[in-house]
Amino acid sequence: MTLRFTLLVVLILSATAAWSCFGSHRDRYETAPYKVVSVDGPIEIRDYPALKLATAKMENAGSNGPNQSFGSLFGYISGKNETSTKIAMTTPVFMNSGQMSFVLPGKIAESGAPAPTDSGVSLTAFSGGRFAVLRFTGERSEASETKAVAQLRSWATGKAIEVEEAALFAYYDPPFTLPKLRRNEVLLRIK
Numbered sequence: 001m002t003l004r005f006t007l008l009v010v011l012i013l014s015a016t017a018a019w020s021c022f023g024s025h026r027d028r029y030e031t032a033p034y035k036v037v038s039v040d041g042p043i044e045i046r047d048y049p050a051l052k053l054a055t056a057k058m059e060n061a062g063s064n065g066p067n068q069s070f071g072s073l074f075g076y077i078s079g080k081n082e083t084s085t086k087i088a089m090t091t092p093v094f095m096n097s098g099q100m101s102f103v104l105p106g107k108i109a110e111s112g113a114p115a116p117t118d119s120g121v122s123l124t125a126f127s128g129g130r131f132a133v134l135r136f137t138g139e140r141s142e143a144s145e146t147k148a149v150a151q152l153r154s155w156a157t158g159k160a161i162e163v164e165e166a167a168l169f170a171y172y173d174p175p176f177t178l179p180k181l182r183r184n185e186v187l188l189r190i191k
Contacts, residue, residue, distance in 0.1 A: 052109035092170035
C-alpha cells in the first residue's frame with residue numbers, strides 16, 4: 001500500500017512539474033480585448049475594438065516565412081525600433097494569408113508605437129467589428145486550419161450568418177506548449 005501511495009505522489013508531482021514547464025503560459029501576457037456577444041457550443045460571436053498591430057509579410061519567404069516573420073516582429077518588440085523601446089509580448093499572434101501580426105499593448109498603442117527600423121515590419125490597424133470565432137487545439141498546420149474554417153463556415157451557413165471570405169487565425173501559446181493544450185482560433189468577420 002505504501003509503495004502505491006508513493007508512486008501516486010511521484011506521478012502527481014511529475015505531472016505538476018510537466019504542466020509548469022510545458023503548459024500554457026498565455027496568462028503572462030496582455031491579451032487583445034474582446035466582448036463575447038453570444039455562445040453556441042464551441043463557437044462565440046465576439047465584438048473586437050480597433051487594435052494597433054506590428055505586421056510582417058510572410059509571402060516570398062518560402063517555407064521559412066512564419067519563422068522569418070516571427071523573428072522580425074520579435075526583433076521589433078525587443079527594441080529594434082526608432083526609440084529602442086522594449087515592448088511586451090501580447091496574445092494572440094494573428095495570421096492571415098501572407099502576414100503575421102503582433103497586437104501592440106494598450107499603453108503602447110495609446111501613446112504611439114515607435115516606428116520599426118526593419119523594413120519588413122510595419123505598423124498597421126485592425127479594424128474592430130463582429131466576428132464568429134471557433135477555438136481549436138493542436139499544432140498549426142494547413143490541415144487543422146482548413147478543418148477549423150470549414151467547421152466555422154458550416155455553422156455560419158446553418159445560422160444564415162453572412163461572413164467574409166478571408167479567415168484570420170489567432171495563436172495564443174508559445175511553440176513549446178503541448179499541442180493538446182494550445183489555444184488556437186479562427187475568426188470570420190460577420191458582414
